[in-house]
Amino acid sequence: MTKQPAHAPHLLSVEAALAQTAEEVTQRYRTYVNPGIVAQMQLVGFNKRFVRAQGTTVYDDRGDPYLDLLGAFGALNLGHNPPEVLRAVQQAMDQPNLLQASLGAAAAALAHNLAALLPGDLSRTFFCNSGAEAVEGALKFARAATGRPVFAYCKGAFHGKSYGALSVTGREKYRAPFQPLLPDTREIAYGDPDALEQVLKARDVAAFIVEPIQGEGGVVLPPDGYLREAEALCHQYGTLLIVDEIQTGLGRCGTLFAFEREGIVPDIVCLAKSLGGGIMPIGAFTTTPAIWDQVLGGMERSQLHTSTFGGNTLACVAGIAAINAILDKQLPQRALTIGEHLKAGLAQAAAKHPELIDDVRGRGLMIGIAFHIPNSDRNRGIGSTLHHLGEEYIGSMVAGELMNHHHMITAYTLNNPAVIRIEPPLILTEQEADDTIAAFSEVLERIKNPLGLAVSSGKTMIATAVGRVVDKAKRNR
Numbered sequence: 001m002t003k004q005p006a007h008a009p010h011l012l013s014v015e016a017a018l019a020q021t022a023e024e025v026t027q028r029y030r031t032y033v034n035p036g037i038v039a040q041m042q043l044v045g046f047n048k049r050f051v052r053a054q055g056t057t058v059y060d061d062r063g064d065p066y067l068d069l070l071g072a073f074g075a076l077n078l079g080h081n082p083p084e085v086l087r088a089v090q091q092a093m094d095q096p097n098l099l100q101a102s103l104g105a106a107a108a109a110l111a112h113n114l115a116a117l118l119p120g121d122l123s124r125t126f127f128c129n130s131g132a133e134a135v136e137g138a139l140k141f142a143r144a145a146t147g148r149p150v151f152a153y154c155k156g157a158f159h160g161k162s163y164g165a166l167s168v169t170g171r172e173k174y175r176a177p178f179q180p181l182l183p184d185t186r187e188i189a190y191g192d193p194d195a196l197e198q199v200l201k202a203r204d205v206a207a208f209i210v211e212p213i214q215g216e217g218g219v220v221l222p223p224d225g226y227l228r229e230a231e232a233l234c235h236q237y238g239t240l241l242i243v244d245e246i247q248t249g250l251g252r253c254g255t256l257f258a259f260e261r262e263g264i265v266p267d268i269v270c271l272a273k274s275l276g277g278g279i280m281p282i283g284a285f286t287t288t289p290a291i292w293d294q295v296l297g298g299m300e301r302s303q304l305h306t307s308t309f310g311g312n313t314l315a316c317v318a319g320i321a322a323i324n325a326i327l328d329k330q331l332p333q334r335a336l337t338i339g340e341h342l343k344a345g346l347a348q349a350a351a352k353h354p355e356l357i358d359d360v361r362g363r364g365l366m367i368g369i370a371f372h373i374p375n376s377d378r379n380r381g382i383g384s385t386l387h388h389l390g391e392e393y394i395g396s397m398v399a400g401e402l403m404n405h406h407h408m409i410t411a412y413t414l415n416n417p418a419v420i421r422i423e424p425p426l427i428l429t430e431q432e433a434d435d436t437i438a439a440f441s442e443v444l445e446r447i448k449n450p451l452g453l454a455v456s457s458g459k460t461m462i463a464t465a466v467g468r469v470v471d472k473a474k475r476n477r
């Protein structure tokens with residue numbers, strides 16, 4: 001064992017890190033990572049210690065199973081710790097993972113596979129490490145390829161939180177503290193081709209970036225034909241079409257890429273999340289040789305856009321294995337069948353509570369349950385406080401009920417907290433779908449109105465607040 005010098009601080013080992021109790025994790029997270037997130041998790045009873053995960057299920061420190069219906073916001077299409085992806089990573093373990101002074105074999109192979117699966121001329125891929133980074137690269141390419149300054153994006157869109165990606169993300173809450181963002185952006189209504197045309201007419205728009213279904217916006221489906229119209233308009237006005245498949249892609253919505261349903265060929269496609277098989281962080285965007293060459297063509301310009309870990313061996317073999325496993329298991333088709341069954345069951349349960357639920361919508365295993373916001377006029381006093389609480393937290397309050405009473409993990413969508421998302425691994429069984437419907441029905445029965453929900457979850461909040469005072473007292477002893 002390596003001896004630590006006498007002055008070295010006490011450092012935790014990997015063994016100690018993995019063996020931490022729920023309380024230790026909470027304390028350290030609060031002190032060293034993000035105290036606000038700790039408070040938020042505690043508020044809805046999400047501060048559990050999960051110690052094992054396999055497939056659709058995670059297990060807490062008492063060995064109790066929880067069904068993961070959140071699926072890491074679309075990053076777990078294959079479930080937790082998929083053996084195919086773990087095997088691939090193990091197979092590549094003794095190869096150089098990072099060696100910039102050579103060509104990455106795994107990157108070349110993954111790019112080959114993506115080109116084989118994507119339509120048209122989409123065949124050159126840039127690899128990076130996250131969704132936001134893929135979007136950043138796509139935006140840079142669009143500017144450089146067109147020589148135009150402007151980006152068009154949709155209200156409610158979510159494309160990531162780095163500066164470029166945030167500049168085309170449509171929620172003020174995330175944008176306001178970081179202003180000024182990129183100056184030349186135009187926000188338009190989602191699903192509205194006329195609004196798009198109004199903006200494109202100026203012929204200064206480099207790219208229109210769009211999600212085939214808005215994920216964080218609240219699982220919002222555009223009208224049929226919208227992507228086709230957007231493609232035609234972009235061609236007409238010389239604007240590049242960037243399709244963000246980071247959340248919708250790799251089988252979740254019933255086809256490998258959600259845009260396939262409309263038979264379009266985007267100019268740039270962004271991927272991340274499930275491309276890493278739930279194991280490795282990886283992002284990518286694929287474009288045409290013509291666009292690529294306008295930006296990075298020739299030796300001189302070939303390194304204008306780079307990323308140190310982009311294309312590393314382990315991430316790329318995970319990507320190869322993930323895509324192969326998704327196709328071998330026919331997960332896109334499965335997502336469609338199980339998704340329709342689940343959505344129909346949830347809609348049936350919701351129909352009994354029109355006062356609570358506004359809408360159940362989605363495609364494949366990307367489903368959103370939209371709640372009504374409590375009416376503040378009816379509920380003055382405490383009611384108006386709860387209105388605000390309800391507006392921001394109704395989704396997380398329902399998620400708290402599902403977690404604590406039914407051992408089911410869900411969450412609200414980032415840009416629309418009144419929507420609960422159901423985005424489980426695509427390997428979800430019919431039985432698990434039925435269990436989900438039953439649990440959801442029970443939660444709705446228990447909570448007859450939004451005010452009741454706030455009060456019911458308020459018990460968790462009060463318990464949390466009391467717990468905090470006790471915690472503090474213990475620390476001060």
Ligand SMILES: Cc1ncc(COP(=O)(O)O)c(C=O)c1O
Nearest residue numbers: 130131132158159160215246247
């Ligand atoms: C559609 C979409 N684009 C981009 C991103 C950003 O990805 P990341 O969190 O990996 O940066 C997300 C993340 O939720 C997303 O849903």
